[in-house]
Amino acid sequence: MSRDAVFASIRASLQGAPRVEQPAPVRHHPAPNEPASLARFLERAAFHACTHERIATLDELPMRALAWLESRTPLTTLWMASPLAELAWPATLARRSDAAAKDTVAAVSLAFAGIADSGTLVMCSGPESPITHNYVPEFHVIALRIADLVANQEAVWARLRERGAMPRALNLIAGPSRTGDVEQTIQIGAHGPRAVHIVLVG
Known part of the structure; x- marks a missing residue:
């Protein structure tokens, strides 16, 4: 049977058949000013x-x-992060705020924001917060002021626009680094920290 004959047969069979409208999926897009939920963020x-x-x-x-x-x-x-270096750390602990090195085991950072809808931490790069702190250490402690918790990613961009100058890079961190590239087995710490601890402030 020719191609035209096949399509003609299909069209003929469809004539008179009721047309079924598929409803569009309902997606919730929170407004940027929607209140953030701490419980949702922690979940x-x-x-x-x-x-x-x-x-x-x-x-x-x-x-x-x-x-x-x-x-x-x-x-x-x-x-x-250099804003944290002025806190009362033990005198015996060496503190560094430069880029992380290959021997860096741990880092403590201050998040720009937290996204309640996804449980994501937003990190802005800059001289006071080198981007390498997010990827090199095995262990990463991230302080997040509860006042900086926003509902969704749209609200993060709104806050950045209010701030003025955009950072050179923006990292969205959702937990420890992981990959399933090797035999589809999840490996923790493949491309960054293998443990992330959030300290909520406020």
């Missing part, structure tokens, strides 16, 4: 294998961050 962050704790002020960060890190690895040097 999604846990799904991404992040751990978390909460402190009242940033002054508590050194003690809590070190307790989490030292339970996992010995520390003599800690890389951190």
Whole structure:
């Protein structure tokens, strides 16, 4: 049977058949000013294998961050965002705010924002927060002010526009690094930290 004959047969069979309209899928796109949900953020962050704790002020960060890190690895040097270097870290701990090196084991960073809808941390690159801190260390502690929690990604772009100058790079972090490239077996820490701990401030 020729191609034209096949299509003619199909058209003939469809004539008179009722047309079924498929409803468009309903997708929820939160407005940028929709209130953020802390419970939703923590639920999604846990799904991404992040751990978390909460402190009242940033002054508590050194003690809590070190307790989490030292339970996992010995520390003599800690890389951190320069705004955090002025906090009361132990005098015996060497602090570095430059780019992470191949021997960097741990880093402590300050998130620009958190996205409640996806449990994602938003990190802006810059001299005070080198992008390598997000990828090189095995262990990453990220402080997030609860006031910087937004509902969705659209709200992040709105905040960046309000700030003015855009960062050179913007990283969206959803848990430890992982890959399934090797025999479809999930490997943690393949291209970045193998553990991410969120410290909520406020």
